[in-house]
Amino acid sequence: MSDKIIGVDIGGTSIKLALFDSSGIVSKKWSIPTNCKDKGVHIPYEIVDSIERKFDETGTSLDELSGIGIGVPGPVDESQVKRAVNLGWDNFPLKQIVEQKLRVPVALLNDANAAALGEFWQGSAEQLKDIVFITVGTGVGGGIIVNGQIVNGHHSSGGEIGHIPVKSAEKRVCGCGNLNCLECYGSASGMVKTMNQLAGTTLVSDTKELFELVKIGNPFARETLNVTIDYLARALSGILNTLDPEELVIGGGVSEAGSLFIDPLKNALEQYVFPQIRDGLQVRRASLGNDAGVYGAAYQIIEILKMIPV
Structure with missing residues (x-):
């Protein structure tokens, strides 16, 4: 019986893969390096090749594989990767190639959308229908789920939370390409x-160092956190007031600071979110970590397979 699903999360340095059954239980997780040579x-x-080897190692027939979901760092549509700058892809036929090789359906989705679906599916104790997911890391990404469906948008760019324009006295x-x-x-x-602008010198090289300074009350670190939180809270409130979701989920590397980051963000949101929404909105830190993408990719193909007539 073909009930095996593969979730794939393509990153700039490594590709994470996981083998699921159709109910969402993971039996194997592994990764391979991302080979960006030759675009x-x-x-x-x-x-x-990696999937074929893993099935061979475990004595599993590829006939048991029913579908593959793949998260990609860039916009995708139903048939191809529109653009993935870090990988060198433009209108790249990833879905077609993998489908032809393994002869199973393949679903493509943006990596932030995949992480959002993963948190939506397996990250919460209760099954919700409407969530906003934001990742705060090297950049700011996001995914929006309405009535259980990811919002990919007409131009394959739904959920680009990091590109909401903000007002600032300086220009970055x-x-x-936008300001x-x-x-x-x-x-x-x-x-x-x-932080380094406020201090007038290079005090920190990453947010781990910054949050260590927040802990000891460094004024530049605290001001940096306040300024950053305000930008995020204003932008997120615009989304929350527009969509009225059940939950806001916060992931990405900066969320690893835990309550030092999440608590002030919750407090700032209370200033800007519409009162009727504010009183019932759940805000939580993402719980799946780096596994969210493979879970979401697997969920996407599982949902697509349900719609294919047997």
Whole structure:
């Protein structure tokens, strides 16, 4: 019986894979390096080879594989990766290549959307329908789920929370080419830049060092945290007031600071969120960590397979 599912999460340095059954139980997790040579042309074939080897190692027939979900760091549509700068892909036929090699359905989704679906599916004790997921790390990413469905958008760019424009006295150029996107100020790299500007010298090189200074009451670190939280809270409140979700989930490397980051963000949200929403909104730290992407990729293909006539 074909009830095995593979979830794949393609990152800039490594590709995480996990083998699931159709109920969402993981039996194997592993990873391979991301080979970006020759504009990433080898990646789909190395994913296929890795899956074939894993099935061979475990004595499992590939006939038991029913589908594969793949999260990609960039916009995707139903048939191809529109763009993945770090991998060298433009209109890349990832789905077609993997489907032809393994002869099973493949679902593509953006990696932040995959992480959002993973948290939606397995991250909470209760099954919700509407969540907003934000990752605060090197950049700011996100995923929006409405009535159990990821919002990918007409241009394959739904959930690009990090590119909400913010108002600032200075000008920072975003990686997308626009000026003063949220991630210029609300990301880990944005926080480090703000901190060192306030201090007038290079005091920190990452947010781990910054939060250590927050703990001991360093005024520049505390001001940096206050400024960053305010940017994030204003932008997120716009989304929350528009969508009225059940839950806001916060992931990414900066969320690892725990209550030092989450608590002030909750407090700031209370200033800006519409009262009717504020009183019932759940805010939590993401619980799946680096596994969220493979869970979400697996969930996506499981849901798609349910719609295919037997």
